[in-house]
Amino acid sequence: MQVTRSARRAAWGIGVVWVLTLIGSGVIVFGRYLGWWRQHDTDASFAALSLVLAGATIVSLFSQMLLHEPRGYIGRVSASICGAVVIAVTAALVLLPVLGR
Known part of the structure; x- marks a missing residue:
């Protein structure tokens, strides 16, 4: 199966986020x-994580719009944001022992 140039660029956009x-x-x-x-x-860490997630959402929307490829836009943005959510939730779980919760 041949990987197209737009698929490679989409993967880079997701990976950057x-x-x-x-x-x-x-x-x-x-x-x-x-x-x-x-x-x-203790809540400052969670607030900062939410700001990171908000920034990731904005970056994913703009990075996928820069591809100028309307086909698959929702899937690419969803993959970017879902991956960012998994990373942020993992970071929040790592913070729980330090915060004493």
Whole structure:
């Protein structure tokens, strides 16, 4: 099966969103473990994760629009956002022991 150029570009667009979400979530998790935030402010980490997820949503919408390929747009955006949600939820679960919940 031959992989078309647009399919390769779509995969890159999805991968970029996942990598950006992984980097943002990693900074938040490691920052919390290293004590970059005050100890009594436990909700700030979850708020920061929600901002990372919001940014991933916006980046996924724009990155897939830049492809100029209307066919499969919803599927590509869904794959980008679902992957970002999985990464953010995993980061939130990793934060739970540190936050004492």
